[in-house]
Amino acid sequence: MPAGKAPKRARQEGPESGGDRIGALPDEILRHVLSFLPAQQAVQTCVLARRWRHLWKSATGLRIVGADGEAPVPFKKKAREFVDSLLLLRGSSPLETFELRVAGSAVDVRRVRLWVRYAVEFKVQVLRLSFLGNTYARMRPEDPPLTSKYLTKLELCGVAFNGDFLDLSRCPALQDLEIEGCSFVVAGRISSQSLKRLRITRPVFNRSSRTRIHAPNLTMLHLQVSYGKTPVLEGMPLLISALVAILGKSDCCSRSNYGDCGDESCENCMPNDTSPVLLHGLSQAKNLVLGAKDDTYIFRRDLKCCPTFTRLKSLLLNETCCVPDIQVLARILEHSPVLEELYLILIYKMQMQELNVIMKGRFSPKELPPIISAHLKSVVVRCGAVDERVIQVLKFLSELNISFSFTEEKLKAEG
Template sequence: MSAAKIARRGSPPATPASGGDDHVGALPDALLHHILSFLPAQQVVRTCVLARRWLDLWKSSSGLRVVGADGKEPVRFEDVRVFVDNLLLLRGCSPLETLELTFSGGSIDMLRVRLWIRHAMLCKVRVLLLKISGAPTWFQQGEPALVSEHLTRLVLRGIVFNDDDFLDFSRCPSLQDLNLMICSFENTRRISSKSLKHLVIMGASFSSRTRIDAPNLECLQLQVHWGRIPVLEKMPSLVLAIVNVDSSCLDTCSRANYGDCGDESCRGCIQDGSSSVLLQGLSETQALVLTATTRMYVIRRDLKRCPTFRQLKTLVLNEYWCVPDIHPLKCILEHSPVLEALCLLLFSQ
């Protein structure tokens, strides 16, 4: 399919104003490529009908954003499936800075999406965003890991991971920024990357005790919406950590302070050894925001073997730490020798 045919799909293309010089068209190619990278891909392709110079300019745009017409909302996968196939075919392997795919609907062909992502890897993409709204979309078991020397930022939204193969980023040595939004981790044992500097996991569900292994992490934002709290491995370079655990988390028990109520059938209590879940991994941070429900025994259990927060200068806690008793607050303060600022968010819910 030609670029002109792709351009005719959807609304009519814009035409240049009559009279006067084409000042925009006189700009250098590199600047035009940068400008085009901010537009939805459907609009970028339509520029091929503006003038002869624009005929192939879209093929070298540094960014492809497959989104809704307003540039923000998701687009139905079925409405753009053929368009994206032809777009990537005609574009070839021109270098690509950013690929954004924002879809809605429950019938998304993930095999095809993975082919698009592989094509982007061949184009040395540096920033990859895959955001899905609506019904959860599964990455099937055995989904191969990403392989890229150029990828620096990855954003995934609305994905269900069925194992940890895809979440091993050892073959992405330049990856520094990972954002996982409203994702579910089914039978996922580990999320690992040696190169990560910034990790955001928001609205997450963990069916099992996943381990997060990112030894060079500098900034962590973790919100567990449901399931088991993940184990944090050592993070010696950590500067800021923001951790919130919702009340729907399974690591709760109204009858236990330290993770063992004595009922063998209790799903809330820890059954898997005595290692630290959260605090040991957070012990090297300089600033910490840590909020949880009062029924969350995991942190109280970690406090029985509380590490020393040798670099912690700023600490923000909620009422969990002093209700119904002040022991958790007293304990963490005793193990924070250089603390300069403490903020208590009392009755924050």
């Protein structure tokens, strides 16, 4: 039977005759459908009919996940032997996606590397690895970087990286990288010339040194820093949108607003670290969201040598970027010559997690001072209640000839 065609009987008893509708589909579509099933279920289709006996072997994707398609598989002997046999029997059909979602107190990283090597050998384009046990899947120092000419998307969860794995120069087609709940403690650098979109959530960075991110062709960045030193963003001239949230406490010092208290024993300051951390890499973004917890000094520190945000059209800041040091907001506005939209989210720990008040700025572009973008069209302030710190921000904006009208609207704050 020619490749890609359904059996003659299946075609005769197609959808219009109420026959086998799935059987009427070409083999190439069935292989694609099988790629969405957990691997255990895909293999079980071999008992449906003679035609299905070997279809699973050429499915375009493999998903080693729980029976419900979402939960992880316990990394036990039975599961390991199943995957070993699966790959052995499957043969050399090309892969589009390979997903491994496992849980366990001790993951055999060497075995996983063999499975990944198989996927890479057969031209996998999307690779997803999730380790959801109580400990990280720790890479060995000698484990080499990932190498693939075909990989376009990589998703990682629960991995403790070694020093070299995130050198992605050997993956020239890679455009999407998502990292969740991973350890960068010994990973000094993320490097990729091809990367377009980068998302890092719930990371653990080193507390005494900064990971560097080198991705000059990045267009989208989503970075949440929950533990350890904020990473250094190197130049990103093509950046369109970025969200950076500093949620941890490592870049905080009660004795210094800028991270240079002078005490060499201070774990939070880095006195000899004077180069830009975030804002230099973000300076070419068109849409920017910045947020931090109280006392985080990293934005204030970078603003000592504030870059010019030459393409910035939309800016959203949380309260830490506005108060108590209003100069953070002032310097960013002074260095954003084409800004069109400004959003300020002012909500504090003592308030309910609801943004009940919306204040919309009223102003004439002709009456704005020269330091403010003549392109400014919208200024919006959201808060839970109008307290002294909100009044401080409104007073500053009124000095720029921006007044406000109030409306009531209940909006749940995220995070």
